[in-house]
Amino acid sequence: MKAPIIAVALLATLAGCxxxxxxxxxxxxxxAQNEQSVRMGTVESVRQVSIDKGETGTGVLAGAALGGVAGSAVGGGKGAIAATIxxxxxxxxxxxxxEANASNKAGLEITVRLDNGDMRAIVQDADELFRPGERVRLLSDGRKTRVTH
Structure with missing residues (x-):
């Protein structure tokens, strides 16, 4: 009986991640297959940031379910109720x-001087290395902008 409850709680936790x-x-x-505007520029600066993906509450619920199941196995009678709580x-x-620790991700704030002189700062995952002075492309669909090499 307890194994299915634990499995459901673990799946809920993973889904929240x-x-x-x-x-x-x-x-x-x-x-895919949507046109994007392309602007060229030069990286002015790169700063490491943390991207907070937000909490869904799944961690609290799953943790409480697992903790309650574990606590219910302790003692008997009123002691078991207290241990469950x-x-x-x-x-x-x-x-x-x-969940809070898992929802934070390493990111970069990349400041780019466009060829027309305008400055733009874009935050994205830190999965590609950028250095000041590099030529880059800014790809934009009107809502999201990405910096690429």
């Missing part, structure tokens, strides 16, 4: 912390 990438190298199916609270706090 699924986040959209902010990579210049990843396109979703809706973005304490396990759920502790599990919820641990789950919240785990």
């Amino acid at each position: 699924a986040v959209q990438p902010n990579s210049a190298n990843v396109y979703n199916a809706r973005q 304490l396990g759920a609270v502790a599990g919820g706090m641990a789950g919240k912390s785990i």
Whole structure:
């Protein structure tokens, strides 16, 4: 009986960790075959940042479920009830912390001076190396802009 509950809680936790990438190298199916404007420029500066993907609450729920199940296995009677409640609270706090840490991702703030003199700053995943002085392309579909080599 407890194994299915634990499996569901773990799946819910993993589902909560699924986040959209902010990579210049990843396109979703809706973005394929859409025209983008291209502007050329030179990297002025690169700064490491943290991209917070946000919390869904899944970590709290999954942690509380797991903690409650673990706590219910302790003692009997009123002791088991207290252990279940304490396990759920502790599990919820641990789950919240785990989700918060998992939802932060390394990113870059790339400042680019366009060929027309305008400056732009774009934040994206830190999955490609950029250096000041490099020539880059800014690809924009009107909503999202990516910096690529």
